[in-house]
Amino acid sequence: MSARHLSRIFQPTGVSPSRYILEQRLGKARQVLADPGSRHLTIAEVAHCWGFASQAHFTRVFRSRFGRTPGETRPLIL
Incomplete structure (x- = not known):
């Protein structure tokens, strides 16, 4: 799949493919930290x-x- 085609797929969402990937990575990291x-x-x-x-x-x-x-974000361990 070309980068242009991927951008067209994401266009209706208003989020770029790179932003979507960053959000996913941050969300997963947050889960691990919590x-x-x-x-x-x-x-x-x-x-x-x-x-x-x-x-x-x-x-x-x-x-x-x-x-x-x-x-x-880390839970407190008492």
């Missing part, structure tokens, strides 16, 4: 696992999307 069973993973490991080149970039786009940092 899972108490994943506390052994660092935020950098979660970012890398979902394709972010740096923790700083991941934190920036995560905060922009969800209004809180990845660290704030």
Whole structure:
């Protein structure tokens, strides 16, 4: 499938293919961070696992999307 055809498919949604992929990656990363069973993973490991080149970039786009940092998303373990 060509990039142009993919763009045409996404056009009615108002979301670009790259934005859709970013949203999916952020959503999956958020699920991992919110899972108490994943506390052994660092935020950098979660970012890398979902394709972010740096923790700083991941934190920036995560905060922009969800209004809180990845660290704030983690459940408190008492």
